[in-house]
Amino acid sequence: MKKNIRTGAWLALSPIALALTVAGCGGGGNGAQDNAALVAAIAAINAANANRPAPPPPEADKGCLIGDGGTPVVVGSGDPGDPAAPEPASGYVVGHKLVYAKNYMVVANHPLATRAGCDVLKAGGSAVDAAVAVQAVLGLVEPQSSGLGGGAFMLHYDAATRKLQAYDGREMAPAAATENYLRWIDDVADQNPPKPSARASGRSIGTPGAVRMLDIAYRDHGKLPWKDLFSYGITLAADGFPIGGRMAAAISGSAASLKRDAEATAYFFNDDGTPKALGTRLKNPAYARTLGTIATQGADAFYTGAIAQGIVDKIGITAAADGSAITPGKTTMADMAGYVAKRRDPVCGAYRDYYVCSMSPPSSGGIAVVQSLGILETFNLGLYKPTAIDLEGGKPTVMGVHLVSEAERLAYADRDKYVADTDFVPLPGGSVNTLINKPYLQKRASLISLSASMGTALPGDLGSVPLGIDKTEEHGTTHFTVVDKQGNVVTMTTTVESTLGSFHMTQGFMLNNQLTDFASNPDDTSVTPSVKVANRVAPGKRPRSTMAPTMVFRKNSDGSMGEFVMGTGSPGGGTIIQYVVKTLVGALDWGLDAQQATSLVDFGASNSKTTNVGGEHPAIDTSDSGNNDPLITGLRALGHTVGFGAQSSGISTIMRTTVGGKPVLTGGADPRREGIVLGDTFTP
Template sequence: MRNLQLPGRSPVRATEGMVATSHPLATQAAIDILKRGGNAMDAAIAASAVLAVVEPQATGIGGDCFVLYCPSGSEKVLAFNGSGRAPAAATAEWYRERGFTEIPERGPHAVTVPGAVDAWCRLIEDHGRLPMSELLSAAISYAERGYVVADRVARDWANNMPWLSEFADAARILLPDGQAPQAGSIHRQPELGRTLQRIAQHGRAGFYQGAVAEDMVAQLRRLGGVHSLEDFATCCGEYVEPIHSHYRGYDLYQVPPNNQGLTALLMLNILAGFDLSQLSATSAARLHLEVEAARLAYRERDQRIADPGFAQVPVAELLSEHYAEQARKLINPQRVAKALPEPIMEHSDTTYLCVVDNERNAVSFINSIYSEFGSGVMAPASGVMLQNRANCFRLDPEHPNCIAPLKRPMHTIMPAMLMQNARPVAPFGVMGGDYQPMGQVHVLTGIIDFGLDPQEALDAARAFYSDGKLHVENGIPASVREELSRYGHELADQTEPLGGGQLIWIDWEKGTLTGGSDPRKDGCALGY
């Protein structure tokens, strides 16, 4: 139990239903849906839609999503890949002929076709109870009537103001009066509200066909993109077979490649050979082992993960015990390994949420436009900010993640589902672009190896290896920093919070739910 005399908050505990998101308005909208008879999938999509309005720096209907879903009474985890594809005209040769050495971070060439709306519609059709018009009503209201800008959102907004101002249509909507909205101010997005209304009335066709699609494609083409109406009309997500690995009596499920969820499983397999419980939860020794396992896992991610429809990804080999044993031999518990190639790390933003309802349907749901405010390309009439997922592609024709027509890029956003005895124990996720595998493992080992409750595990200070340095949050004590330095880590202060996260723990014996929400975001967990 936490020290009640120190800052912090207790986990949320309830019996009937639980929602945890990165924004209070989204959490409340999802709870309202549950109380009106909706199930966990209904509530998740209602929350995701609200987040697409009130966290415009992190998510939106111009982005992608991935979902893990464990229906009540089922032993099977369902996985849905809602990531969009490159335009049919996008070839590596096209970019190289025009002098590109990499896919730009911003602008039309960074845009893949957004898959989120297609995924929402498919998931509600297959697993929901309520009509889309009811699920989107809260998001529509916040877009049209306005919402109060939250503190973390305002901070991110201000940080991105200089480059946003260079995109005229984005600036018109997102920088009213030429400034980023401040915390406590009211922001409206009427164009987005009208688009959400069209989706509520016409479903998938209201986004991928007709006026909204024409607006998005016209803007992309005007700026030099190669996208077509056909690219949008044919966008279609798919159910995929989840991958999983065993860790100390639990099974962790992830979405398979093109998703980076495999990275977290590699880390856990490596760490399974170390008895972390004999260490302190706040020790340098624990952080060091996690960081070294991450370096090995991220190396494989950067070299191998790609769209399996275009490249061979050796998932079974990477998840084998033989691979874990060999990787483990490269780790010195008291010294940094110097010979590993550097992983490629980028900062991005995302929204993650999870829902468990009174029937114990469990949803792990993540939606994102990748970098903060995505590509910067705002469709002017529909108010859709388009993602910049193509930035994850490579232009090296020998690399499995090289851009190609209708190919999906390697994806950072990754929901997780923890299972035990063929039942869901915890839908959870950690935001933060490349940090996500490291973040998931840090939270999970906090709970399983060190007995932390969901809120304590999310609160715990974090570290991340990037650019040859170990970036540490200011919550890591000086004594731990000193010991990490003695291990050979070159330390750097982490200037921005590392990720964010949500988790709901299901106690089947007691019939209770326990939720936590990361203090690095504005959100909360609520139950009833």
């Protein structure tokens, strides 16, 4: 059985027809291999169909449809009102409304991915099941942001056991990497930088971790058959989907780099060399075959065998399609087979009447989010809530932005100095508590002035730890949040790092450039004598990240962690911390709902004199260099250098609240991207 893309109805599909979809027949592969794959796929699908339960009748659940009135619309149908209809990329789309659901909800940064996750939840799948389905589709429809060739971090909350688990699917450096892997072609024979650049060379590509991370999370919390979770992604890849605005812009903007790769050129460009444009129906039979193999053979098939060999071969190429040189990476089949996704303890801290939990190292995002909030707890932020609150979150106040930005400067200073992959570089005192305990954060808060910005903050004095500054801005990341019928929650940030990763494409998906998140120079020469940076390359090491999938829980009267309140997160590279903190403060301190907190002006600061105020937001007046906007001028009066360029957050937020005395879910999708909210929705 499979669902019809246009009507959402369940259709009987013969085993041979379904196997053709899975095996990707007609995709132009090797004939003998395709025939073997077809035979194996038919056998697997026949066995699956023999035991497949009948799908639920359509009338059993009206979820996963769009439309407040009139005829509901199926996402991906192409009918009027379909949010998956391609539109030009926009900096901000006004008018996003809060969405209510009774039992389950998913928010992702592309409508078709949201649809994939919602269909799984509607069929009784778990939050992790939905995450697998969402990622399978995101890798197809949003290759500029995430995919099978990248990595991810996930938080999972088990409602029955009340256990919160972090999952680490960050990419790893190969065993042959040295500390100069990104700096020089060879440590001894050729100390020139990789060609054509570190990012566009094979050196930037880490061993992908997203598939293995989803595999171990599924083994812990999966409910539906693994093979069923890829069906919508396979169908979309085989039948085609319309190119959306953000993808079209990414193809056009990266044209020169993509054309260095033969597979990317054939996929993203027309025969005359022009980029495939907005609305073009794009088919990806190679991706359908890859998903089909993972679906029928499991995650091991990605890390061994033909798929792994294809990844290793692409990382090892030495010449571009135009004949120019590419410095190869040193990833081997042993690196692929040896990749390990990890279960880690999340970073949690008390904040007012809540506990806020986020991702642990090698991501620095969770520590920085918890630190920022711990510093802000000293101040009564309720006094500085936005004015004129509307669907878009209102107008932030000068003091509200000032305090949040100053707290973030302090958190970023500590992050830059102390945080790296803790499997290689320990945190000060050997514990995250050293960075997030209340006395330390109160001491840090005392450095904030109400009358002037500190500009650049100094890190706290927590002992002699190697410095590791990384200010990389990423654009190849996405985020989604899921709550299933049992109340289990997933919040997951997934990435290929920069837009379209390393520009290396294999078997229908893009490979990451995540290793450029390491410091290219292993030595910090800003101090005398120089020291080794914490975030330097090492064999098997994971580069530091800023991703911060985050959950909030109510604090019980006895101090224990209570019920789930909120799940959120965002893409955005080094600014992820800022996007997550403003969303949390908006909801927890200023009483904004899930959509308002998500839509609210993006603001904050890393550890520099510049404070970001998202100029794409309708509440911000950027005319005359910002001199007509009282928020911008007010911040300048406090000594802030204000940057008001457009921000590219992709915040996905779900909050639990009550309507008529009954618990319900509310969701908000970032108006700066293409995402939507779906679930068993209702209008209160």
